[in-house]
Amino acid sequence: MEQNRKTLFLVEVAVFTAIALLLDYAANILSLKIWPQGGSISIAMVPIFLMAYRWGLKGGLLTGFLLGFLQIVLGQAWIIHPVQGALDYVVAYTVVGLAGVFSSSIKKAQADSKKTLWIFYMVLGVLLGSVLRFIAHYIGGIVFFASSAPEGTPVALFSFLYNGTYMLPNAIISAIAVVLVFGASPRLIAGQRHSMNHS
Template sequence: MLCEGAIMIALSLVLGLLKVFELPQGGSVSLEMLPLLLFCVRWGMGGGLIACFAFGILQVFIQGAVSWGWQSILLDYVLAFGVIGVAGLGKGKPGGIFWGSILGGAARFIIHYISGITIYKIVAPTEIFGTVFDNPSLYSLVYNGSYVGIDIVLCLVIFGILYAPLKKYFTGADLKK
């Protein structure tokens, strides 16, 4: 588990550097959640939380952090990526890779959303996607939803394509004795 966790964290860090697009206040579309979600669903929530928190901490140092102080680093990196570990609740369950991914991605979004309405409200009013936002709650919903939602959908599509040939790995059947 330890070796697989280290490999998945490293792969996530590399995939996080390959961004489809990046938003001005941080946040980007990438496949960095893919290996983390797979690890969580294979090994469960305990190991998943540890691996995801480790990824969040390493991400600050390796990929760099866009922040407005230590609070936003704690929320947008350590906690937001750490809670992806709840995807581990899908371990051993039918379709666990899919609903676990949705659960982990939703948990990440919730932390980013909280960060947006508490810390990043200082940038309001602001414009994004051609619309000016005065309301920090709506801004955070649109801003964070725009990239986290796409990340979740990309992961689900890739897991859907790979599910039939790699089902025993997605369900952790290869780990059973």
């Protein structure tokens, strides 16, 4: 049973990472180049949140890490320095998976049929993951994209506004998408909780 769970976990990580990669690729094509130094309106974080809520921290962190790593390997990343690349992709997407700290709270609220509560925890998780990702991009913007700031604009303010203009919509869209997905198919969490209790 334990071996089956490990296999299921690895398969889901691979599948959800692939979905996230495709969503990110599509967003980059459709982004209209509003953000010249990288950034787009995308639901690529949604598969990371789904894995974080299904499997907890290990699911979220591993899926996020693989997404960031594969973006670099497959040439979907905007990189001007190795440290910036690691910060803007590997670190930024890995920390999204920290939303998994709310996994057990969500499962408990769902098992107790407290819909408002599990939605609250899901949105809180999306907010946590999005803010942490924003911080990674914000630091990268200050350190590596200072020359991009318009003359007279403080670098810190430029990085805040630049990264905020796509991260805020991403957070809102991701929160709505995650709640809708789990609302439409509660077993996405309940089924996982059940199998965990019987392994």
